Amino acid sequence: MSGSGIGSDIGTRRTAVTGIGVIAPNGLHTDTYWKSVKEGASVLDRVTREGCEHLPLRVAGEVRGFDPSALIEETFLVQTDKFTHFALAAADAALQDAGLSSSAADSPYSVGVVTAAGSGGGEFGQRELQKLWGQGSRFVGPYQSIAWFYAASTGQISIRKGFKGPCGVVASDEAGGLDAIAHAAQAVQRGTEVVVVGAAEAPLAPYSGVCQLGYRELSTVEDPARAYRPFTSAACGFVPAEGGAVLVVEDLDRARRRGATVRATVAGHAATFTGASRWDRSRDGLAHAIRGALDEAGCAPEEIDVVFADAMGVPEADRAEALALADALGPYGTKVPVTAPKTGIGRSYCGAPLLDVAAAVLAMEHGQIPPTPGVFDICHDIDLVTSTARPAELRTALVLSRGLMGSNSALVLRGAAPEGR
């Protein structure tokens, strides 16, 4: 359990979100991502990556049309995997959105970087391991030592931008994407002015694909329209995806002083662990995380205007999530609007909750709850938003995430109050 007071108003700094950068299967820019999410479009499709054709993993959310060489210097490209390319591009977009693309702060030591990673650079690693076993150890390139490492994206963002503040990597399962934001908020609490925080993943390559085949929660359905349908009786697992998002978070007062647009504030977070694939237990773990996040945010259940669900797509896990909402929010748990835009794009592991956080901020800004693409006939007692976006005044959002290895996290975001803009 965390309990660090990231959202507390009492004698502490508050953490504002001032920048968002998105690289997603349904959009390479935040605007196009939101347009697709709001419309409830699904971009799930057959896996087309070379070397993956024979795998029983048939459907995924691929990031298509992404040209890293147009965005990132060759010196960085040669020593990084695709998951880092996504992170570098998203970080650039987030910094630009925050108005910090040229100079992020007075001192390089006042800017930190935190990323979460679920699998590191699998494609790069596979290439070098093939050289190791095909040609010998002398043919393995030196950048193997850093490129497939979980920490690669944090390191490369900080090196490329010259950020020398507190840096970290959260490796705590898919839910680590939310934990990374809490970690960044804590760094702001401790005095770091700005933290670049996010997660992006690239799990669609042969080696990475094979690694996922062991997950019994993985959907192997061949029809993209039927492969990922959480909260329905047809739920058959989850669909993986590429991409993610990066945020710029900073001290709220500093953001206001410099005239930045405050897009949201990070109000509360909590995390629990209930064991790998123990979805029955995740009910209690997730409810506990929700209560902890609400406590930290000083938020009553009825203040939550929308829930971005984890939506694992496994009947037992979906049931646990629906019941966790009821456990934590009481009677309001069946009334609060719930959505899961990820059914249209897949789950990019640690990147998935980051994309949900981006969608939550955008939803609050636009007053629209995006729908859950491709999901109808809900078989749980929750108010899942389907088909089309639902207009609503949104002040507070709850984002949930679980990982296959047993992590459960909840994050409360507050929209930018008028005086905060």
Next chain:
Amino acid sequence: MTTQVTQVTVEELATLMKKGAGVTVDPRDLASRADAPFAEFGLDSLGLLGIVGELENRHGQALPTDAERCKSPRAFLDLVNGALTTGA
């Protein structure tokens, strides 16, 4: 038995820097600033290590461990070509 000596040229080093580390450098610039640190050209220590490995594979012989610690193009080429000449 005669030793086939292949000198590593500035042009070859520039090509290796591009291929191995993504560093674009004009060979003439590399030659005229041969005593400047590799860092000034944008080559880091892992990049140089990769170039050493590539040369070892091409020439089928190990290079001195000092090769990857050379600070400048001149120091590197002198050491490498010296080693290739003597077959050390």
